[in-house]
Amino acid sequence: MNLQxxxxxxxxxxxxxxxxxxxxxxxxxxxxxxxxxDKNTEFPYVTIGEDxxxxxxxxxxxxxxxxxxxxxxxxxxxxxxxxxxxxxLVLQALSKAPLLVYGFQVLDFGVQQTxxxxxxxxxxxxxxxxxxxxxxx
Numbered sequence: 001m002n003l004q005x006x007x008x009x010x011x012x013x014x015x016x017x018x019x020x021x022x023x024x025x026x027x028x029x030x031x032x033x034x035x036x037x038d039k040n041t042e043f044p045y046v047t048i049g050e051d052x053x054x055x056x057x058x059x060x061x062x063x064x065x066x067x068x069x070x071x072x073x074x075x076x077x078x079x080x081x082x083x084x085x086x087x088x089l090v091l092q093a094l095s096k097a098p099l100l101v102y103g104f105q106v107l108d109f110g111v112q113q114t115x116x117x118x119x120x121x122x123x124x125x126x127x128x129x130x131x132x133x134x135x136x137x
Contacts, residue, residue, distance in 0.1 A: 004062070004137060005055075005057075005062045005137065006103070006137055007053060007064065008053075008064055008066065008101055008103075008104045008135045008137075009051050009053060009066065011101050011102050011103055011104060012051075012066060012068065012101050012104075012133065012135065013035070013048055013051075013068075014102070015099050015100060015101045015102070016048060016068070016070070016094065016099070017033055017035075017048060019093055019094055019099060020033045020046060020090065020093055020094070021033050023089070023092075023093035025089055025092070025093070026046075026086070026089040026090060026092075026093050029044065029082075029085070029086060029089065030044050030045050030046055030086060031043070031044065031045045032045050032046070033045070033046045033047075033048065034046070034047050034048070035047065035048050043073055043074055043075040043076075043124075044072065044073060044074040044075070044076070044082055044083070044086055045072075045073050046070060046071065046072055046073075046086065046090060047070070047071040047073065048068070048070060049068070049069035049070060049071050050068070050069045051066060051067065051068045051069070052066070052067045053065070053066050054066075061136050061137065062136070062137045063107070063134060063135055063136040063137060064134070064135050065132070065133075065134055066132070066133045066134075066135055067112060067130060067131065067132050067133075068130075068131050068133070069128060069129065069130050069131075070090055070128075070129045070131070071126065071127065071128055071129075072086045072087050072090065072116075072125075072126070072127030072128075072129070073124060073125075073126060073127075074086065074124070074125040074127070075123055075124055075125070076125065079125065080116045080118075080125050080127075082125065083116045083125040083126070083127035084116055084127065086127060087114060087116070087127045087129050090129055091111065091129065094109075094131070095109070099133075101135060103137075104135045104136065104137060105135065105136045105137075106133055106134070106135055107134040107135065107136055108132075108133065108134040109131065109132075109133050110131070110132050110133075111129065111130070111131060111132075112130040112131060112132040113128070113129075113130040114127075114128065114129050114130070115127070115128045116128070
């Protein structure tokens with residue numbers, strides 16, 4: 001059997017962006033969701049970051065184990081609170097309904113790791129949300 005093989009990374013990014021950019025609770029507290037923000041972007045905001053894809057294949061399916069990272073950037077004066085609250089809003093937005101990835105089937109979705117660190121500049125709080133998804137063609 002000849003399987004059609006295609007990567008889900010771009011369609012997944014579009015689905016994540018669509019879900020986050022239309023979530024009222026999240027957008028009430030951030031200035032936007034970006035792939036490549038410029039240096040003058042107002043805080044706080046979310047960026048769609050790095051992906052890794054490990055393909056898997058059976059006799060009848062082709063899929064990927066995908067890890068994708070979302071970043072939260074905050075300069076709230078009271079420390080990490082804002083970054084942590086935004087991370088929670090991001091997760092709520094992504095998990096309130098199954099994520100629809102055009103042309104693919106999401107088999108599983110979960111959080112692999114969450115972290116909030118103080119950036120090297122000493123003032124920016126950097127929230128990191130690493131998601132894991134199993135996606136079939």
